Amino acid sequence: MKKLLLFIASTILSLACSIDTNYLDCLTKHITKSDGFAVNGFFYLYDFNKNGQIERNDWIYYSNDSKKSYRLLGVQPTSDNAFGWQQLASLPQDMDELPTGFFIYLGFYGDESTAFSWIYVPNRSEPFEVYKLMGTTPTGSFVYFDLDCDGYPNPLPDIGLQAFQKPHVPLPGEETGQNGYKMIFNYTGQYQLNCDPTVFGSSSSSSSSSSPIIGKASVRIKSNMQGSVSLPDGAKIFVPTGAVPLEENGSIGEMIFTIEKKNLSTPYSSGGIRMENHIYELGPEGFIFSNPVKITLPILPGTDPNKIVGIATKDQQTGKWHVIPSNVDKAARIVTASILHFSPYGLASFEAGTDSGAWERWKQQHGGYIYVSGGTDTYAPNPFMSIGGNPGLPVKAEYGVCTDGYTISDTEAYNNWFQFTNDYNVIAESTADNHRNDPQKAFLPSGSYNLIEFVCRSEYNNRDPLYLPKYDTYWRRISPTPTIISPGTALYFVRTDDLNDGSWTKGTPPCWGEPTAATGTGKLQITLTWHVKADIDLYVTDPNGKTIYWYNTIVPSGGKLDRDNQCGNFEMGKPENIYWENTPPNGTYKVAVEYYDYCGQEVHNVAYTVRIVKNGQLLGTYTGTLSSEGDRKDVTTFTYP
Structure with missing residues (x-):
């Protein structure tokens, strides 16, 4: 079988000759999970x-x-079709009836790219073997894990087949027997698997972030994909199909989503709320997504869920924390929010009362609730058939309510806590991964709100290597006049499937804001964000001594500046981005930032954030301030690979 596999895998990734035992242990635990x-x-x-x-x-x-x-x-293989797949009009009549092997998608969190998170299982009973796909060569050959560094693929050790559900193995194209194929694996080794998921994406550098890093994780997701990234404590980002904006030329965009858990560097308490001890840096910052992205933060042991107000975000310039619309699930000990923009997040708790019921009493006196339900992963029939949709793919629907204008009458809540902007105005959203726990609810302080409901539909769970899933969004105003929220209010909203009655508009709801075009990611990406009107510049010097910045946007090593946020075309929060599409040179890189121009308004002590992603994994986020025009600071140095 090794010789047969060589036709698929002619070379092996170099990292396979320096075996990461933690990767192998985590991979084995993932493959041998009980549900197969x-x-x-x-x-x-x-x-x-x-x-x-x-x-x-x-x-x-x-x-x-x-x-x-x-x-x-x-x-010919391309960046979008790494294996050179060519769709066949029909199958050869003289093709063997029995397959040579089976291909299974893993969705393993330790893989840099979901495109390579697959295993190949040869179609034979003895010996039973599982081969892990690791990547592709420039010519499109499969690259599998090589455990003994002999230039040949090796099966993963100590993995057996517990069960194989297969009605029969028909010639492709038969309607019967094509559903229900499932493999359940078991661990057959004696060695205790020691898996630490938090190390994926970790690297060392000569400078550290402002707070100690407890755990981090990363994943690449494109505009036509859905995906998620999570930490062992339950913190999670869920990205629906279509959330990643397209590139400026209209092509499929790609972003690297990251979570970084840190200790709160300075205790925070203001106006009756207190921040819990851990915060989560989410990336990429500086972008408005095309669809809301759902974040989940855990209520950690030792924290009273009855006192949790919700998820709070930090204003990078003022340092103040604001609560955003959130759904607190006390039983599951999680808090969720649907957002369109990333920044640091954490959980805020109520400290104005002495007992666990104080927060509930405060809410009863100061506002009401919005309830939203209707998210589903079994939307039928497929609404995209008229534009080439795939009848074999499931379709999900997300339903939510947002606001594009409001007046909060409760000044205590407005001044101290709650924040509704284009980035944080999705009040509640029911998604495919929580519809069984509907309705989703969120507290709103007393006031008047211009409410908009929206429905996002998308094909998903696609395993066809060339098919681009279809997706769309519809919205409409709930009322021509503002909706009044007063103490004790409870408003319920449920998704409707009739989007063609003339009341719905297809496109981006006005409460979301305009999406920010995706930037280059590649093998190495350095991104700078800040949140006041000022021209701040990013500088990256490669191992050859060549510096990329606004005046020198491309260097011979392949580094490129593709986003420069200047005074003349300034967009608040829009990032500056430097990246290497292909493998950059080995050696030491230096990162610096400079306060170049006030942009007509003299703002001092501008806070900035730099995020570095290497080979699809988060190296770290680095924060600081620039005092005034002309101030320049070295951010960090790091090595590649």
Whole structure:
């Protein structure tokens, strides 16, 4: 079987010869989880040239999800089609009926890219083997894990097959037997698996962030994908299909989503609320997403859930924390919010009362609730069939309520706590991953609100390598006049499927703001954000001594500045971005920032944040302040790889 696999994997990633035992242990635990994995497709050998020789491109992949078939390396590989998949109009009549092997998508959190989070299982009973896909060569060959560094793929050790649900193994195209394929694996080794998920994405540098890092994680997600990234304590970012903005030229955008858990550097208490001890730096900052992104923060042991006010975000310039609309699930000990922009987040608790019921009494006297339900992962029929939708893919719907204008009559709540802006105005949202716990609710202080409801629909869970899932958004105003929230108010909103009655508008709701086009990510990305009108510049010097900045936007090593937020085209919060699309040179990199121009208003002590992502994993976030025009500071140095 090794020789057969060589037609798929002609080279091995260099990292496979320096085995990361933590990666292997975490991968093994993930694969051997009790509920198993669906089989997403079958591989078949087929001699296209009829010359009796099996070539690298003599493989057919049949997608069990989309019912389509592809030839491996049928076309020249590209960045969007790394394996050169070529869709076949029909399957060869003389193709072997039995597949050579099975392809299974893992969604493993330790993988840099979801595109390579797959395993290949040869179709034989003895010996049972599982091969982990690690990447691709520039020519499109599969690259599998090589445990003994001999240039050949190795099966993952100590993994057995506990159960294989298969009605039968038919020739692709048969309608019967194509659903229900599932493999459940078990761990057969004697060695105790020691998995620490928090280390993924960790690296060392000569400078540290402003607060000690407790854990961090990263994942790449494109505009046509959904995905999530989480920490072991339950902190999570869920990104729906379509949330990542397109690039400025209209092509599919890509972002690297990161979570970094830190201790709160300075205790914070103001106006009756207190911040809990841990905060979460979420990235990328400086972007408005095309659709709301859902964040989940855990209520950690030792914290009374009855005192949790909600998720709070930090104003980077003033240092003040503001509560944003949140859903507090006391039983599950989690707090969720749907947001359109990232910044530091944490949980705020009520400290004005002495007992656990004080916060509930305060809310009864100062406002009411919005309840939202209707998110689902079984939207039917597929609403995208008229524009080429895939009938084999499930469709999910998200439903929410937001505000694009308000007047809070309760001055105590307005002055001390609550914040509603274009970044934080999704009051409540019911999504596919929480619809069984509907309704979602959020507290609103007394006042008047211009409410808008929205529905986001998207195909998802796609395993077809070339298919781009369809998605759309509709919105409408709930009332032509402001909705009044007073003490004791309880308003319920439920999703409707009739979006063609003339009252709905297709497109981005006005309460979301305009999405920020995605920037380059590549193998190395350094991003700078700040939140006042001023021209702050980013400088990155590569190991060859060449510096990338506003006057020198491209260097020979491949580094490029693709976003420069200047006074003349200034957008609040818009990032500056420097990246290397391909592998950058090895060595030491230096990062600096400079206060270049006041932009007509003399603002001092401007707070900034720099985020560095290396090979798709978060290196760290670095914060500081620039005092005045002309001030320049070294942020950090780090090495690549």
